[in-house]
Amino acid sequence: MTDLASQAVTLDRAQSARSVLSLRDVSLNYGAGIAVLQNLSLRIERGEFVSVVGRSGSGKTTVLNLAAGFLTPDAGQVLIDGRRVTGPGPERAVVFQDDALYPWRSVADNVALPLKLAGVPASERHARAARLLEAVGLAGEGAKRIWQLSGGQRQRVGIARALAAQPEFLLMDEPLGALDAMTRELMHGLILRLWQDSHAGAMLITHSIEEALFLSTRIVVLAPGPGRIVHEESADWGRRFLSGNDPRALKSEPGFIAARERLVDAIYEREAA
Numbered sequence: 001m002t003d004l005a006s007q008a009v010t011l012d013r014a015q016s017a018r019s020v021l022s023l024r025d026v027s028l029n030y031g032a033g034i035a036v037l038q039n040l041s042l043r044i045e046r047g048e049f050v051s052v053v054g055r056s057g058s059g060k061t062t063v064l065n066l067a068a069g070f071l072t073p074d075a076g077q078v079l080i081d082g083r084r085v086t087g088p089g090p091e092r093a094v095v096f097q098d099d100a101l102y103p104w105r106s107v108a109d110n111v112a113l114p115l116k117l118a119g120v121p122a123s124e125r126h127a128r129a130a131r132l133l134e135a136v137g138l139a140g141e142g143a144k145r146i147w148q149l150s151g152g153q154r155q156r157v158g159i160a161r162a163l164a165a166q167p168e169f170l171l172m173d174e175p176l177g178a179l180d181a182m183t184r185e186l187m188h189g190l191i192l193r194l195w196q197d198s199h200a201g202a203m204l205i206t207h208s209i210e211e212a213l214f215l216s217t218r219i220v221v222l223a224p225g226p227g228r229i230v231h232e233e234s235a236d237w238g239r240r241f242l243s244g245n246d247p248r249a250l251k252s253e254p255g256f257i258a259a260r261e262r263l264v265d266a267i268y269e270r271e272a273a
């Protein structure tokens with residue numbers, strides 16, 4: 001697998017100053033009058049990997065949709081470097097569980113689509129798509145159609161496409177939820193390397209506490225009714241994996257297990273009350 005940083009894919013934006021994506025005191029009610037999120041604040045700097053965990057219905061996807069600009073808060077603000085976000089933008093890329101790829105287009109065309117929309121000339125976008133496919137371990141698969149790929153391969157195409165736009169922030173909503181456990185573990189390494197090489201800030205919504213702990217530099221726990229942050233943890237297992245540590249050994253460390261238990265307690269505390 002090719003190191004993105006060693007490729008010309010190295011991002012113009014990656015060299016720019018630190019950016020911050022922030023949700024500041026946001027509230028949202030989907031028009032039903034019942035608050036889904038209330039006064040929630042969350043900040044993600046480039047270079048951070050922030051996972052959002054919490055029970056079903058706690059508002060995780062709503063948080064990501066606000067950060068992506070798909071939703072507008074009823075109160076509070078979504079900001080990038082202090083500028084108000086009013087909709088989706090090229091500095092934020094989103095990866096969904098349902099990969100939202102075009103099955104009738106080739107793999108390479110799917111990856112290059114954001115570049116086409118941005119007006120990048122054909123020869124350059126084909127070259128960049130090829131480099132991104134190499135980075136996600138799909139070199140030589142560009143001519144295939146999406147329906148010819150496995151679930152794990154499709155998610156890798158989705159991630160390559162998200163990175164094609166050279167985002168400052170990569171927003172992922174359960175991107176690995178449909179994958180088997182082994183493929184999921186392989187994808188963890190891939191996501192960590194791409195995150196490191198792209199210098200992006202990452203937000204991950206996941207139901208897997210272990211996944212959140214292993215990948216993230218920070219994990220926030222949302223509690224429902226209305227959705228708000230009730231717990232935060234800092235972590236560095238992903239960074240230690242990137243510096244050569246064995247993932248299974250890392251996940252067996254007492255510190256990892258203790259952090260996992262704290263997160264479980266924070267997620268289920270209110271239910272027990």
Ligand SMILES: Nc1ncnc2c1ncn2[C@@H]1O[C@H](COP(=O)(O)OP(=O)(O)OP(=O)(O)O)[C@@H](O)[C@H]1O
Pocket residue numbers: 030036054055056057058059060061062063
């Ligand atoms: N489009 C919508 N219209 C009305 N209510 C919605 C809408 N989308 C979500 N909700 C409600 O908002 C709350 C939070 O939903 P959200 O999808 O953000 O939670 P989640 O934590 O991501 O859940 P899950 O883990 O099940 O995906 C839920 O009560 C849900 O029913």
